[in-house]
Amino acid sequence: MPNQKPVFISFYKALLFIIFTNVALVTSKSTIEPCSNSDSCNSLLGYTLYTDLKVAEVASLFQVDPISILTANAIDISYPDVENHILPAQLFIKIPILCSCVDGIRKSVSTNYKTRPQDTLSSIADSIYAGLVSADQIREANSIADPTVLDVGENLLVPLPCTCFNNTDNGLPAIYLSYVVKPVDTLAGIAASYSTTITDLMNVNAMGSSSVKAGDILAVPLSACASNFPKYASDRGLIVPNGSYAITASHCVQCSCGPGSLNLYCTPASLAVLFKHAM
Ligand SMILES: *[C@@H]1O[C@H](CO)[C@@H](O)[C@H](O)[C@H]1NC(C)=O
Numbered sequence: 001m002p003n004q005k006p007v008f009i010s011f012y013k014a015l016l017f018i019i020f021t022n023v024a025l026v027t028s029k030s031t032i033e034p035c036s037n038s039d040s041c042n043s044l045l046g047y048t049l050y051t052d053l054k055v056a057e058v059a060s061l062f063q064v065d066p067i068s069i070l071t072a073n074a075i076d077i078s079y080p081d082v083e084n085h086i087l088p089a090q091l092f093i094k095i096p097i098l099c100s101c102v103d104g105i106r107k108s109v110s111t112n113y114k115t116r117p118q119d120t121l122s123s124i125a126d127s128i129y130a131g132l133v134s135a136d137q138i139r140e141a142n143s144i145a146d147p148t149v150l151d152v153g154e155n156l157l158v159p160l161p162c163t164c165f166n167n168t169d170n171g172l173p174a175i176y177l178s179y180v181v182k183p184v185d186t187l188a189g190i191a192a193s194y195s196t197t198i199t200d201l202m203n204v205n206a207m208g209s210s211s212v213k214a215g216d217i218l219a220v221p222l223s224a225c226a227s228n229f230p231k232y233a234s235d236r237g238l239i240v241p242n243g244s245y246a247i248t249a250s251h252c253v254q255c256s257c258g259p260g261s262l263n264l265y266c267t268p269a270s271l272a273v274l275f276k277h278a279m
């Protein structure tokens with residue numbers, strides 16, 4: 001609970017905050033996917049590390065399985081102590097997250113952040129979560145009346161952008177990456193880095209022009225291999241992006257996708273993987 005302050009001060013600050021953030025809202029765009037059912041789907045976040053972090057620390061920041069971060073980035077998980085491997089500041093990685101449907105919009109709501117001394121909503125949004133969320137969105141999601149007062153150890157819901165678009169793009173299997181545009185980016189450059197076209201990015205993101213601004217969040221379709229084995233309930237929707245792999249079927253099976261053909265290639269998982277999960 002936010003601490004109780006005289007009502008008029010909180011109201012005045014909230015008003016200033018609303019005026020300020022409405023100005024900010026006009027300048028940053030992100031792609032919204034309406035949804036109607038309660039099914040969740042698989043999606044990726046493009047994340048740039050704000051500091052050196054262990055794999056396990058990144059996993060805890062997003063509350064995902066460290067192994068899933070490693071496999072989504074095609075990092076070998078067979079060597080010892082891989083969860084304590086240090087990823088350097090500014091490294092760009094893909095974080096696999098579950099994309100839910102909340103109030104008719106696709107959104108990831110499975111991430112919570114515990115505040116530390118010195119944190120502000122802006123530092124959490126812009127630095128720690130690298131622009132994937134805005135200070136205003138965190139404020140709204142947690143009904144924070146006075147954003148200037150954050151208690152240390154407060155547990156904040158961090159809503160994150162995601163889209164699935166039925167895990168297809170132009171009729172082919174795809175998984176969508178929420179990508180925060182950097183100052184140096186152009187749409188052509190982003191299209192080239194992810195083996196897609198400017199036209200496709202403009203269609204997916206319903207863009208009227210090909211100009212992008214730093215801080216915009218684009219949905220970038222990544223070609224993927226989709227499974228059609230209905231045997232394992234939890235793996236029904238297994239979808240693996242080109243150039244990466246996944247561990248599935250209670251960690252017994254390792255499935256990879258590409259780079260040559262986009263057919264899912266599955267083998268029994270190595271003993272190293274089984275051992276990690278037995279610990
Ligand atoms: C979603 O994709 C499935 C096949 O993967 C298809 O059967 C279904 O019609 C699609 N739904 C929509 C709304 O496009």
Ligand SMILES: *[C@@H]1O[C@H](CO)[C@@H](O)[C@H](O)[C@H]1NC(C)=O
Binds near residue numbers: 242243259262
């Ligand atoms: C899959 O990835 C490889 C590089 O890893 C790339 O050369 C190829 O074009 C990609 N395929 C598709 C369909 O995107």
